[in-house]
Amino acid sequence: MSIFVEHRQLVSPGDLLAKGKFRAEHNVGVYGDEYRSLVLGSFELREGNVLSVKALRGPYIPRRGDKVIGEVTDISMGSWTMDIRAPYEATLPAGRFPARINPVLDDIRRYLSVGDYVFAEVAEFDRSRPPILDATLSREYGPIRDGVVIAVEPTRVPRIIGKKGSMVQLLNRELGVNINVGQNGFVWIRSQDKEKRAVAVQLIRKIEAEAHTSGLTSRIEEFLRAFKNGSQPESTQNVQETSKPEGEG
Template identity: 40%
Template sequence: MPIFYEQRELVTPGDLIADGDYMAGDSTYKEDDKIYATRVGLVNYEGRRLNVVALKAFYVPNVGDLVIGEVVNVNLGSWNLDIKAPHLATLRASDVLDRSFSPQRDDLPSIFDVEDLMLSKIVACDRTRDPLLTIREPGLGKISGGQVVEITPTKIPRVIGSKGSMVNMLKKETGCQITVCQNGLVLIIGKTIEKERLAIMAIRKIDQEAHTKGLTERVTEMIQKENQGV
């Protein structure tokens, strides 16, 4: 059962990663007991399971994901949100109001209007259905302050780090409140704009250098250096 690539080695679509009794994970597929890569990325083993951590991919919604969406359309009883996925997501008026929606009483644009950014969660989504969102959980709702950075969605795990090591370090070093969303958007709320900028710089660096070793140390170093300068 040979494996043809080392851990964290760069592969391109069509590369034969392994032959034999393995399971095909993310960005890979299996044909005749052979596992091939489907995207440009880094090989990653988890026991018998082979993954490729894609260096470029787009967001595919899943139930339970935390996402930031921009309102792009106000309908009669719902809003459409752009969550950086292939399809627009829907947020129902009855979910936002604490009662059923009444067209005579409720004026949706006065609640949320186009260009508003919403922190929300996906409650339903599959092959035949566009994503449905909810904001009925603590912490969710319209974003009223801070800054949003966009990065490649597959690098979100790297921003979080193993057991949250990276994001905890970022929070500690910059003093910002950081919300990492599965669709590749990161919300940063800091006490000063300088602190927010520092966090954004760090996240951009993680996005660019996600496939390199010793990233957490390098990012810590960068932030501490900048902090001394300020």
């Protein structure tokens, strides 16, 4: 039983993490008694024997129950085709949209057209069938009509949310904005105050960039304190109004 890398150390595919008997979680391959990293990321050790690697980057893999934000890419008779930045295209059936729609009589285009964003939940997905979204399972779901949607690395989402939502709550409380984070790396920010919204965007970018470092929460708190005291800590200008997420479709 020996571990060859430190907690939070950067590892790349094929790196020997440990030898002996351990529990392998995310991104750890087991070869007999050898445990190797499968991705580029930071090594995480829990309870002395649980190994995992947090990927630096990577695709979003949908899971049932995930809150996601999708973009409409196509419209068919009774459903919308959605891009949720996963390897698989998702479907939002008209019956799972929070409005009474009769797909036979109504033109569903009236509710959502191509390019619109929707906050919804992954209702079904098992890798053999494409994911199906549902926007009726909670009152917070539905079409996105205001605010901005920005794209971040899906692998950094847990850090933006924080432990039990602590990071998002911190931003919401201190800035008076309303942030919803999709597990797929789309972040929806609403605020009456454009300046505050710009600061929120900037902070989310900061969290994304420094997701793998420690002491992040205290740095964010410090930034917020400085902002509240009226001094602009860093420039907040280069935030685009309509931040169409980049990346492939």
